[in-house]
Amino acid sequence: MLSAAFAVLFGCSLLPGRKPLCLRFAERLSDGILPEGAERYCRRLTWLWFVVLSVLAAANAWLFACGVWWVGFVTFPAVPAILLAERLVVRPRRFSVVFHTSGSTGKSKTIVKTFESLAKEVAMHRRRFVDKFGAESARELTFLGTVHWDHMYGKLWMDLLPKALGAKADPDVIRTPEELLAKMDAAKRVVLVTTPAFLGRFAEHAKQYEIPQHTAEVVSSGALLTRQVSDRAEAMFGVAPLQIFGSTETGGVAWRRFGESQGEFDWSVFQEVSVAAGPEGRIKVRGPYVFRQGYAMGDAAEFSGDMRSFRLLGRVDRLVKINEERVNLAEMEDKVRALGFDDCAIAKVEGLHGDFLGCVLVGGARLAPLELRKLMLPVFPKGTVPRRFRYAAQLPRNAQGKVVADDVRKLLEKTVVPLRFTGDEPFFKGHFPGMPILPGVAQLGLAVENARKAYGLDGAVKEAKKLKFLHVIEPGHDIALFLSRNGVNEVRYEFKEGETLCSSGTLVF
Numbered sequence: 001m002l003s004a005a006f007a008v009l010f011g012c013s014l015l016p017g018r019k020p021l022c023l024r025f026a027e028r029l030s031d032g033i034l035p036e037g038a039e040r041y042c043r044r045l046t047w048l049w050f051v052v053l054s055v056l057a058a059a060n061a062w063l064f065a066c067g068v069w070w071v072g073f074v075t076f077p078a079v080p081a082i083l084l085a086e087r088l089v090v091r092p093r094r095f096s097v098v099f100h101t102s103g104s105t106g107k108s109k110t111i112v113k114t115f116e117s118l119a120k121e122v123a124m125h126r127r128r129f130v131d132k133f134g135a136e137s138a139r140e141l142t143f144l145g146t147v148h149w150d151h152m153y154g155k156l157w158m159d160l161l162p163k164a165l166g167a168k169a170d171p172d173v174i175r176t177p178e179e180l181l182a183k184m185d186a187a188k189r190v191v192l193v194t195t196p197a198f199l200g201r202f203a204e205h206a207k208q209y210e211i212p213q214h215t216a217e218v219v220s221s222g223a224l225l226t227r228q229v230s231d232r233a234e235a236m237f238g239v240a241p242l243q244i245f246g247s248t249e250t251g252g253v254a255w256r257r258f259g260e261s262q263g264e265f266d267w268s269v270f271q272e273v274s275v276a277a278g279p280e281g282r283i284k285v286r287g288p289y290v291f292r293q294g295y296a297m298g299d300a301a302e303f304s305g306d307m308r309s310f311r312l313l314g315r316v317d318r319l320v321k322i323n324e325e326r327v328n329l330a331e332m333e334d335k336v337r338a339l340g341f342d343d344c345a346i347a348k349v350e351g352l353h354g355d356f357l358g359c360v361l362v363g364g365a366r367l368a369p370l371e372l373r374k375l376m377l378p379v380f381p382k383g384t385v386p387r388r389f390r391y392a393a394q395l396p397r398n399a400q401g402k403v404v405a406d407d408v409r410k411l412l413e414k415t416v417v418p419l420r421f422t423g424d425e426p427f428f429k430g431h432f433p434g435m436p437i438l439p440g441v442a443q444l445g446l447a448v449e450n451a452r453k454a455y456g457l458d459g460a461v462k463e464a465k466k467l468k469f470l471h472v473i474e475p476g477h478d479i480a481l482f483l484s485r486n487g488v489n490e491v492r493y494e495f496k497e498g499e500t501l502c503s504s505g506t507l508v509f
Helices: 002-012 021-029 038-065 071-075 078-094 115-133 135-139 152-165 177-185 196-204 227-237 329-337 369-376 405-413 440-455
Strands: 096-100 110-114 141-145 168-173 189-194 215-220 242-247 251-256 267-269 274-277 282-286 295-303 309-315 319-322 325-328 343-351 354-362 388-391 415-420 463-469 478-485 490-497 500-508
Touching: 002 038, 021 038, 038 078, 078 096, 096 115, 096 152, 110 115, 115 135, 115 152, 115 251, 135 141, 141 152, 141 177, 152 168, 152 189, 168 177, 177 196, 196 215, 196 227, 215 227, 274 295, 309 329, 319 354, 325 329, 329 343, 329 354, 343 405, 354 369, 354 405, 369 388, 388 405, 405 478, 415 440, 440 463, 440 478, 440 490, 440 500
Parallel strands: 141 168, 141 189, 189 215, 215 242, 354 388
Antiparallel strands: 096 110, 242 251, 251 267, 267 309, 274 282, 282 295, 295 309, 319 325, 343 354, 415 478, 463 500, 478 490, 490 500
16 A cells, blocks of 8 residues: 555656656755756656556555465565665766866876765855845856866856856856956856966956956865955955865865954864864865765864864975975965065975975066075075076966976976077078078087086987977077986977977987
8 A cells, every 4th residue: 555655646746747756855855956867867766666666566465465464574675775776876876976186286086976965065155155145136146267167166166056046157268357357247247266376367467457346256266365366356356255175075175265264263164064183184074075074185284172263284295305304385385475476386306416495486586596595595494495496477287276296396307598699600600691590400409418418418319309390599589498307318308488489309318
């Protein structure tokens, strides 16, 4: 009787114009946030239960009529068995999302998260938006993003959250301030989903733009936003950015907004999440968004007494040992910026006589290496002052605005030779009359000569391969020759004029 009653209930919900019973349960349990294909899946699941329960009802009735009274004890366990199989095996496989982490501080990883965990995180952000703007006003928002949708940050904020709010989301990834302003002009009220790198670049030239003042929210994640950039963004858009701290593995963990955060513990943990101190001071996370409970992040923190807020101490994997001294690279980068540089990145470089620190600088005074060392001597622990410096127009960052450690290291490992040609050099004669340019064979000769000096290579050149000539080199221009070692006897070279690559190749000695 019980099986028949439920079979009728499931069957009636499959009639035309009705909503399948499983879909009703799904909408209620997931706060109305469902993945693509959910309706079709729930209809099939409702059919499955209709068939299973009908068969159970008929089989039980027939067997009971035959005097097999104990059959219910055998057949009814089939119901919870099917429930568990669908919940624990089929559904997670059918509705999961595969993310690939950026690998900014190491090797990239593949993380598989259930849609259920994403839906709960989206529901949390939706509640915060509805509380702040109201349900009707939230529907009028237009989400504009400078982030890719195939990463978790973009997936949550540019795809799932706008759908959950009933708001619009522009499908284009915005790359320039001009694109952003054009789209802002066409929208009624804007939520900007971006990164600190984009905000910093925009702020540098903000005075030349007329920025519409109808931004409802600016959301920043992927890297830490400095107070300076946050203040500039607030001046531009009229709202201080909401910063989200988390990772692909944990989902959102905490938030802060300069001006609202209190005291030294400036990161507030989301209500649904709990944190604890793990090994080496790492943040251990538990909550509905994390893909493995008790996951220890790569970031260390100092926690408040109630464990509901914390102060970040930097990444544990950015603690390095130089000349028996432990150095926190994140802390040192902050101190170098305070010396008058717009940005900086520090990395450990392997040398022939031991490891040392190298520093990539953006902005500030262009000082010689010896002057830079003197400037930084009071800042760094004894014996750890960077020995190699590079100036760059901007730090190497990925799509999420994070500085990529391997790219910083590659930049530091390059030997840079400044060159300037007057036009009187013998290799310009006849090449070409009235419009002299540096011959390709002369570029090869300069690369070979400087590679021998830089790396102490005495042998002959066995091969020159992967040669590319992309831009002519003329007298009177500042040229930089970049050399990097690919192997024991292999050197890659690049001739650059500013950020323009003129030629490149690989020399095998």
